[in-house]
């Protein structure tokens with residue numbers, strides 16, 4: 001498929017213009033020098049999306065919120081942790097579109113709201129606390145039922161908006177990146193968790209026949225589980241865009257690196273702390289402790305191990321989350 005054909009296929013799916021201008025693609029020469037050379041490193045700055053404190057969830061919500069509007073929804077319901085970036089962006093999208101937001105979050109109500117929890121409250125979202133992640137799905141459905149009985153029109157968005165529809169945000173993002181470069185990069189490295197971002201990038205690369213490597217550095221899940229999630233979303237994207245299973249190479253390998261999770265989701269590691277400091281001190285680039293710091297730790301390790309060579313161009317896709325520095 002050509003980029004023009006992919007653009008046309010995407011244009012048939014409604015999206016709300018939340019993302020605005022293309023995000024910057026920046027060279028990071030001081031970081032490269034500090035790492036002792038290696039590939040040409042570029043950073044795709046989705047942390048710099050202006051809407052709602054930015055981050056990659058804005059790209060997903062652009063498609064998902066459009067579907068909610070098409071169904072004449074009046075309330076977006078979603079779920080996440082107390083400090084979920086996805087929940088914050090959903091609340092922001094709801095505010096911008098004149099909808100209500102209900103966020104089902106696992107954890108205890110914080111005594112003092114900080115970071116994303118503070119923004120959720122400012123955005124006017126209703127917060128519903130549940131004890132465990134497994135309780136979130138059933139509670140969202142319960143709330144949706146209650147709202148329907150009250151005559152409202154709820155729209156439930158699964159955790160991370162990592163549905164094929166949400167992942168279209170990253171199919172579009174790949175086209176945006178390709179427009180910023182004379183040739184496709186050799187590799188993209190980014191943080192991966194519920195799989196939507198990676199699925200969008202992988203699906204776009206396959207549909208366009210690009211041989212680039214897309215490394216999802218896991219923030220929490222073991223590689224095999226995350227690979228299965230990404231694979232399922234890639235298939236769904238193929239169906240949404242009416243591509244054949246061969247075009248999206250259904251079932252083919254997905255590159256996930258789970259060696260940087262450490263003791264678990266959101267728990268810093270020596271390598272993630274180093275990544276946060278190096279990026280800030282060399283390039284004034286702020287990484288978040290839960291996702292992008294671990295992804296950058298993965299990229300730093302690949303460079304130091306000489307697994308990415310000086311002939312290659314590598315894009316670190318900054319997926320945002322920097323609000324998390326203020327918890």
Ligand SMILES: Cc1ncc(COP(=O)(O)O)c(C=O)c1O
Nearest residue numbers: 193194195196197291319320321
């Ligand atoms: C800042 C940030 N980066 C990356 C991810 C992972 O993206 P995905 O859930 O699409 O795998 C998340 C998920 O919430 C995130 O908040």
